[in-house]
Amino acid sequence: MAKEKPDLVYGTLDMLILKSLQHDPMHGLGIADRIQQMSDSVLRVEQGSLYPALYRLEAEGWVAADWGVSDNNRRARYYRLTSAGRRQLAAETDHWVRITSAINLVLAQG
Amino acid sequence: MRGLNAILYRVHALLHRGTHEAEMAEELGQHLDGLISRHLAAGLSPADARTAALRAFGGVEQLKERCRDERRFRWLEEAGQDLRHTLRLLRKNPGFTTVAVLSLVIGIGANTAVFSLCNEVLLKALPVDQPQDLVLLRSGAASPAASSPGTNGDAGRPGAASGPFAGTTFSPVTFAHLRTSAADLAELFAFAPLPQLSVLIDGQPEVVPLTQLVSGNYYAGLQVRPALGRVLTARDDRPEAAPVAVISYRYWQRRFLRDPAAVGKVVWLNNAPVTIVGVTRPDFAGSLQIGESPDFSVPLAVAPRLGVDRASRGDPHSPALGSLRIMGRLAPGVTFDQLRVRMDERLREAGLDAFPEFRSQRTFPPLVVESGRQGLDEARQAYRPSLLILAGIAGIVLLIACVNVANLLLARTTARRREIAVRLALGASGGRIIRQLLTENLLLAFLGAGFGALLAWWGKDILLSLRPAGAGALILELPLDWRVLGLTTALTVIAGLVFGLAPAFYATQVELKSELRLAGAQGRAGGVAPAKALIVVQVALSLVLLVGAGLFTRTVRNLQSVDLGFNRTRLLLFQIDAVGAGRDRDQVGNLYRRLNERIAHLPGVQASTYSLQPLLGGKKMVAVGSPRNPPGEPGDRTLSIPVELNGVGSGFFSTFEIPMLAGRPFTAREETPGADAVIVNETLARIWFGNENALGQRTSWGEIVGVVRDATYGDLRPATAPTAYLPFGQAASPALAPEAKGNFAIRTTSDPLTLLPSIRRTLRGIDPKLPLFDVRTEEADVDRLLQQERLFARLSRLFGALALALVCVGLYGLMSYSVLRRKTEIGIRLALGALPRRVQRMILAEALGLVGAGLGLGLIIATVATPQIAALLYDLSPYDPLTFGGVAIALVAIGVLACWIPASRAARIHAMTALRCE
Known part of the structure; x- marks a missing residue:
């Protein structure tokens, strides 16, 4: 496996998780895969960060978890976005866009 | 809303701990299986697939810990775990627990007892509304036939203590004058102690040792309400009024067994019939000196009937009535200074001739207005130095107890390094371990405080019976109030942190690999430095206590051999009134x-x-x-x-x-x-x-x-x-x-x-x-005067010896450990030709270096501390070289004694055996 730098930009994991859940409920492994896939394999979520983050989001009420059956017919915990989570995602995305465009502006200066 | 949501979630998680734990394990396991099957599909063998998945996954247990952090009230749950773990540990080591708790019981108990005394004598205000508005008047005048201020020869004697301060008393004429001139600024009231009144109740004679005369507005001014009946009023304080009295709750309880019929009863005071009209509240003991509680209070106007000024027959400046103490309650917004200035003016307007006690003087003595929140406070002030010394001794004892417990904990932590290393390896964070250790320390501290409070509750009466405040007995109720309990709790928490934090912090500085590999038998050098520092502190504190013990002991000896100028043997004394x-x-x-x-x-x-x-x-x-x-x-x-x-x-x-x-x-x-x-x-x-x-x-x-x-x-x-x-x-x-x-x-x-x-x-x-009063021998009288010095000598000797024993044990343990640790080094030295005697000297020198450092520190503390007790010493410098030298030599001797066995053990180490051990 390529030794690519797997770190996420600090503080963006929550946003990425919320984003990955935007359409369908998913279990933990699915979320990790989804983020990796959506980022063209640049971003890789460590399990060590994923589950604490999921529990944190659940505690905040932004995601909810239900037990479902996975593709290989096993019980799995599926996370879905709540309405509060949707609002949070919108707010964070908005914030992110503003910050990155500002940073780009700075970097673009001769 | 969101915060609440998170809290509810965590509470739910806490309540359904088992379900959550299982769910988490299942979810993580499922994730792992997913990874494994993916690797299998990529063509790896089952074993390799599993290894690869686990490697990608990281530490499962650590991850679980971090997940738990997110899900519940970790601290609450963990505190419970820590507590259970601690209780198990303490039960498993009864020796350690007993010694540690006992040290703290002595330290905290002594401090609580001494502080409850300090609280009662020095801090507490009178139990009346707004005591801060009360003022106490003094003048510099010394009327003839009254003792001058400053010659308070016997402040601790009940019944006598109000007398020696007669220089601050006023005549009724002056009181009346001051009262009218201050009328719009303050309500002034007066009172005077009356020693030994003969009381006849239902034909039963009795001598009441302390009573008082009060002005009619005394209770109104203090704002004291009765427990039963009524208090005295201005109308009772007229010569034509029927003679009445108010009794103390204590007397009501003792003499009337709390019979409500006591109110309205006619009793004979010095052969004059007086009607009891009320009982004061149990917490109100009057406004006389601390420890003085007058059982009868009668209006000033009744005084002639009691015969206490019979000799003077109407002369307002009769001796008994001439010694009124004046207090007052300021009107709202009036300052002490305003009152003083106003009364000084009025006194001057009236002129010297208006005041019998000032007639012989050229000018008025300065009038002083002081806070009256504690009532008469001369005795309180007289007790202050002794109480502060007691508090100092108690404080040092607590410090020594803390150092002792810290030492025990340090030794135990060293022994527990492997356990801690294992727990760190299993995913516990450093903070978690420290919290666990602090829980142990605080539990120890609170155990100590609990038993210490019991000791104090039971020991404060002993403390009082030792007459810590001087020659006379001080009769006091010492309730455990919020101040005392607060101080005890604060001491406990501080002690728990002080003695526990350093060992706890040190315990987490564990290098996992070396600790696990070394099987714990051979500790590292790190464990010794804090232990050495503690020994130095212990030696220093013992030196301070022992120097105090030496100084007080020598003072007692000096005072005992004082030439009194008369023969004190075989003298019987008694008094007749x-x-x-x-x-x-x-x-x-x-x-x-x-x-x-x-x-x-x-x-x-x-x-x-x-x-x-x-x-x-x-x-x-x-x-x-x-x-x-x-x-x-x-x-x-x-x-x-x-x-x-x-x-x-x-x-x-x-x-x-x-x-x-x-x-x-x-x-x-x-x-x-x-x-x-x-x-x-x-x-x-x-x-x-x-x-x-x-x-x-x-x-x-x-x-x-x-x-x-x-x-x-x-x-x-x-x-x-x-x-x-x-x-x-x-x-x-x-x-x-x-x-x-x-x-x-x-x-x-x-x-x-x-x-x-x-x-x-x-x-x-x-x-x-x-009746005969106060029967005693002259020798007992002399001893009584030495009581305070004896008490200090005895206490500091006792605690000094205790500290010395702790130093001995600590030093022995430390040096034994040090020799064990340096076994290889000593073996090499011996193999290279060092003489056993030199090895022995080397170990002794190390120990004496510590003792020397402790002596240095102790001498510095002692030279700062001993001048504080100079006033209590007799014929002795606070830097008495004999005491200081003797104590230092004794400590060095104790040091040598404590290290002799480890040092000779070091000298007997067999070079080959030591080297083969490696």
């Missing part, structure tokens, strides 16, 4: 003389006498006198000084064996009133007449007929005061000594107390109803 018992004042001198003559003829009596004042420990009678005055004229004003007076019966000097230096003792004729003779002591003769012959000289009190050697009078310490002795009959005049008590002293041929029955019989033969 004939005036207080209602006998005719004019007959009192006669009564005492007859009693004395009969006692002198009893078998077993060598000599017998009586005087107005006892020689030691009595309240003093001081008057200003001058020499060289012809009869009826003022004498040499420049030599006018305060002189201590005593009225003595026949045989006084021969009984006490005070040598006559010149002249003769009083004759029988001179004992009758109107005689004109005085005997002075050496000191007074020297001050007044220098080398001139004092005999035949005129003084304020008559012609000098004799000069006697100085005898100690009052306290054991101060330089002998100038003293004049008058014949008893002359001194017991209403103006000088209104109470006219007879203090008898009988020199016996055998044990003085065996004579008591025959003396009582003799007294009954003369006056069947007259």
Whole structure:
């Protein structure tokens, strides 16, 4: 496996998780895969960060978890976005866009 | 809303801990399986697939821990776990637990007990509304026949303590004047203690040791409400009013067994009928000196009926009524200064002539307005230095206890390093381990505090019975109030953190690999440095306590061998208060003389006498006198000084064996009133007449007929005061000594107390109803005066010895461990040809280095601390080289002793065995 730098930009994991859940409920492994896939394999979520983050989001009420059956017919915990989570995602995305465009502006200066 | 949501989630998680735990395990396991099957699909073998998945996954247990952090109230749950774990550990090590808890019990218990005393004496305000609005008035005036301020010879004696401060008292005339002039600024009220009132209730006679006269507005001014009946009012304080009294709750409880019918009862006080109208509340003990609780309070106007100013017959400046203390309650918004300025003005307007006690002076003495929140506070202030010293000793004891527990914990932590390493490896964070260790420490501290509070509750009565505050007994209730409990809790938490934090922090500085590999047998060097520091502190603290013990012990010895100027052996003392018992004042001198003559003829009596004042420990009678005055004229004003007076019966000097230096003792004729003779002591003769012959000289009190050697009078310490002795009959005049008590002293041929029955019989033969008070021997009196110094000596010796034992054990343990650790090094040294003696010396030098550092630190602390107790030392410098040197040598000797065994063990190490161990 390529030794690519797997770190996420600090503080963006929550946003990425919320984003990955935007359409369908998913279990933990699915979320990790989804983020990796959506980022063209640049971003890789460590399990060590994923589950604490999921529990944190659940505690905040932004995601909810239900037990479902996975593709290989096993019980799995599926996370879905709540309405509060949707609002949070919108707010964070908005914030992110503003910050990155500002940073780009700075970097673009001769 | 969101915060609430998160809390509810966590509470739910906490309540369904088991389900959540299982769900988490299942979810993570499922994730792992997903990874494995993915690797299998990529063509890896099952074993390799699993390894690869696990590697990608990271530490499962650590991950679980971090997930748990997100899901629940970790700290709450963990605190429970820590507590259970701690209790298990403490149960498993009963020896450690006992020693640690016991150290803390002693430390915290001693501090709580001492503080509850300090709280009661120094901090607490009177139990009335808004005590901060109360003021206390003083003046610098010293009226004749009253003792001057500063000669408070016996502050601790109940019943006497209000007397010695008579310099701050006022006459009723002045009180009335001050009261009217301050009317719009403050409500001024007055009170005066009355010692020893004879009380007759339902035909049962009894002597009440302390009562008081109060102005009618006393209770209104203090804002004290009754527990039963009513308090005294201004209407009760008129000469034509029916005589009434208020009793204390304590007296109501003791004498009337809380019978409500006590209110309305007529009792006889000094043979005058007085009606009890009310009972004060249990927490209110009056506003007199600390420890003084008057059982009867009667209006000032009732005083003439009680005969306490019978002699003066209407003279407002009679001695008993002349010593009013004045307090007041400020009107809202008025400051102390405004009141002082106003009253100073009014006094000046009225002029000196309006005030009997100021008449002899050129100007008014400065009027002082002080806080009255504690009532009369002279005794409280007098107790302050002793209490602070007690608090200091208790504080050092607590420190030593903490150091001791820290030492034990450190040793235990060292032994537990492997356990901690395992827990860290299993995913516990450093903070988690520290929290666990702090839980242990705080639990230890609270166990110590719990038992310590019990010890204090039970020990404070012992503390009081040891008479920590001086010669006299201090009768106090010491409730455990919020201040005491707060201090104890604060001490506990601070102690728990102080003794526990360093070992706990040190414990987490574990290098996992080396610790697990080394199987724990050979610790690393790191464990020794903090232990060494603790030993240094222990040595220093022991030195401070031992120096204190040495200084107090030497002071007691010095005071015991003080030449009192009279023979203190085989002297029986007692007191008779004939005036207080209602006998005719004019007959009192006669009564005492007859009693004395009969006692002198009893078998077993060598000599017998009586005087107005006892020689030691009595309240003093001081008057200003001058020499060289012809009869009826003022004498040499420049030599006018305060002189201590005593009225003595026949045989006084021969009984006490005070040598006559010149002249003769009083004759029988001179004992009758109107005689004109005085005997002075050496000191007074020297001050007044220098080398001139004092005999035949005129003084304020008559012609000098004799000069006697100085005898100690009052306290054991101060330089002998100038003293004049008058014949008893002359001194017991209403103006000088209104109470006219007879203090008898009988020199016996055998044990003085065996004579008591025959003396009582003799007294009954003369006056069947007259009681004996205060029976004691002179030697007991001297001992009583030494009580405080003895207590300090005993306490500091006890705790010093305890500290020394702890130092011994600590040093032994540390050096044994050090030798064990350096076994290989010592083996190499020996193999290379070092002599065993040199090895032994090396170990001893290491130990003595620690002791030396401790001595240095201790000497610095001691030189700062000992000047604080200088006032309590006698004939001794606070830097007494003998004490300091002796203690230092003793500590070095103890150090050598404690290390001798480890050092010789080091010298006996066999080079080959030591090296083979590696």
